[in-house]
Amino acid sequence: MPLPSVIEQLLGIKIPIIQAGMVWTSGWKLAAAVSNAGGLGLIGSGSMKPELLREHIRKLHNASNKTFGVNVPLLRGDSEQLIATALEEGVRVFFTSAGNPKTFTGLLKSKECIVVHVVPSVKFAQKAEAAGVDAVVAEGVEAGGHNGADEIGTLPLIPQVVDAVHIPVIAAGGIADGRGIAAALCLGAVGVQIGTRFAATQEASCHPDFKQAILNAEDNSTLLTLRKIGNARVIRNEWATRALEAECNGASPEELRALLGEKRERLGMFDGEMNEGQLEAGQGAGLINDLPNAFELTQRLWAETLVVLKSLS
Numbered sequence: 661m662p663l664p665s666v667i668e669q670l671l672g673i674k675i676p677i678i679q680a681g682m683v684w685t686s687g688w689k690l691a692a693a694v695s696n697a698g699g700l701g702l703i704g705s706g707s708m709k710p711e712l713l714r715e716h717i718r719k720l721h722n723a724s725n726k727t728f729g730v731n732v733p734l735l736r737g738d739s740e741q742l743i744a745t746a747l748e749e750g751v752r753v754f755f756t757s758a759g760n761p762k763t764f765t766g767l768l769k770s771k772e773c774i775v776v777h778v779v780p781s782v783k784f785a786q787k788a789e790a791a792g793v794d795a796v797v798a799e800g801v802e803a804g805g806h807n808g809a810d811e812i813g814t815l816p817l818i819p820q821v822v823d824a825v826h827i828p829v830i831a832a833g834g835i836a837d838g839r840g841i842a843a844a845l846c847l848g849a850v851g852v853q854i855g856t857r858f859a860a861t862q863e864a865s866c867h868p869d870f871k872q873a874i875l876n877a878e879d880n881s882t883l884l885t886l887r888k889i890g891n892a893r894v895i896r897n898e899w900a901t902r903a904l905e906a907e908c909n910g911a912s913p914e915e916l917r918a919l920l921g922e923k924r925e926r927l928g929m930f931d932g933e934m935n936e937g938q939l940e941a942g943q944g945a946g947l948i949n950d951l952p953n954a955f956e957l958t959q960r961l962w963a964e965t966l967v968v969l970k971s972l973s
Contacts, residue, residue, distance in 0.1 A: 666850040670795060670828055671753060671774060672727040674698040675962045676851030678830060679858045681731020681755055683707035684930040688720040689863040690954055695726035697958035702755055706733040707926065710745040717749040727753060734759020747771055758806060761791040780808020782824045795828040796821065797853050802834025804856045804942035807884070807891040822848035836944030838964020856942040861954040867932035870939060877945035886920065888913045895939035
């Protein structure tokens with residue numbers, strides 16, 4: 661099958677599975693396990709200061725000789741420092757998100773780095789291609805965390821992006837097992853990026869109670885809220901329900917920002933406050949019912965995918 665060879669050529673990996681760079685969740689232990697299994701592990705720098713990122717990169721270098729990358733949300737005020745730190749530590753694979761891909765792609769390409777940008781629509785995929793990125797992650801609204809304003813689902817998004825650009829497309833959003841991976845490959849993606857499924861692993865750095873909330877999730881356990889200040893898909897809890905009710909009652913962006921407050925992601929995902937924290941998770945959470953190590957999970961997901969693809973052929 662030619663698809664893995666495309667991802668192998670681009671990222672130097674054997675299994676076309678990328679572990680998403682999730683805040684408070686994707687540290688060096690998780691990224692190392694996924695990369696050692698043949699996929700691509702990403703350190704999520706969105707909840708790190710530059711020196712903490714440096715520490716994680718160095719520990720990952722000691723734990724794995726495989727390819728790994730760093731995810732950098734470009735809207736962070738210190739994104740330039742995060743990128744500079746990663747470059748100093750020898751990182752050559754960058755996944756950027758939540759911002760203009762033109763900002764750093766030229767710099768990163770001049771350093772012979774691979775740059776992949778996360779997009780929620782055809783328009784933004786074309787802009788990322790024009791900025792010179794090597795590939796895009798087309799992420800549907802089923803994904804956990806922040807999503808595009810157009811709220812396009814993964815199933816219709818992937819083939820439209822594949823048709824619209826000439827660079828490889830990686831699928832994301834609601835993918836949690838081999839059936840979802842196989843579907844994404846059949847839609848034309850060269851690989852998948854998976855977040856919530858990897859949050860429920862032994863190596864993920866998020867709080868055990870957040871992991872248990874994922875295991876307890878059902879098909880309708882997540883909701884979209886904060887649309888006026890940036891879509892966020894989260895597990896339904898007291899805070900999320902209150903935020904959604906405020907939106908429905910016409911709360912202004914300023915009122916929603918006040919309701920969000922500061923460090924609410926950390927409060928839920930890292931500190932384990934299940935009622936008042938922001939618990940970012942995708943709709944695929946309803947498919948997750950175990951807490952494996954990430955090495956075993958990566959290989960299991962790919963084995964499941966091959967079974968599905970064989971049945972189709």
